Amino acid sequence: MGRYYNGDINGKFWFAVQSSVAPSRFGGEEYEPSYIQYHFGEEHLEEIEEEIKKIKKSLGKYKENFDKFFEKNDFYNDEMLEEFFKEKEIETKNIGSHLENYADLGLGQEILDCVKENGECNFEAEI
Numbered sequence: 001m002g003r004y005y006n007g008d009i010n011g012k013f014w015f016a017v018q019s020s021v022a023p024s025r026f027g028g029e030e031y032e033p034s035y036i037q038y039h040f041g042e043e044h045l046e047e048i049e050e051e052i053k054k055i056k057k058s059l060g061k062y063k064e065n066f067d068k069f070f071e072k073n074d075f076y077n078d079e080m081l082e083e084f085f086k087e088k089e090i091e092t093k094n095i096g097s098h099l100e101n102y103a104d105l106g107l108g109q110e111i112l113d114c115v116k117e118n119g120e121c122n123f124e125a126e127i
Contacts, residue, residue: 007038007123009110014103017096020125022104026051026111035124040115048112055105062098063105065090 003013003020013020023038024030027047031037040048056063069076069084081099085092114121 003126005038005123005125008118008121009114009123011107011110013125014099017100018103018107020127022107023111023123023125025055025104026108028111034127036127037124038122040111040121042115042119045112045115048108048115052105052108052112055101055108059098059101059105061090062095063102066099066102 002015005011005013005023013022020036021030023036026040027044028038028040059066065085065088069081073080078095081095082092085095111121
């Protein structure tokens with residue numbers, strides 16, 4: 001069971017990591033009943049790109065290591081991530097916040113690609 005987003009882009013929010021309001025980080029317009037409706041247009045491109053840059057900067061070395069981890073793993077748990085990062089001799093203290101940013105980075109990239117390809121991106125997110 002999980003929370004999904006549907007529309008011009010489709011996907012599933014990361015369980016226990018990613019909030020339904022994660023798309024708000026990238027600007028756009030939010031509408032709310034039991035779903036949040038998001039609209040991004042070309043006028044939001046600069047804001048989307050800027051937030052993606054901020055996330056990449058905050059992730060630093062974690063991004064490359066998350067990329068490597070998820071290339072080999074279709075699922076994860078806290079123990080798996082902690083073991084992986086300890087093997088790389090990388091601090092695991094704030095791994096949850098880095099994981100949330102990593103999940104949001106993927107969503108932001110989907111939004112950016114959709115706007116660039118279609119001129120806009122509209123979708124609903126389950127609350």
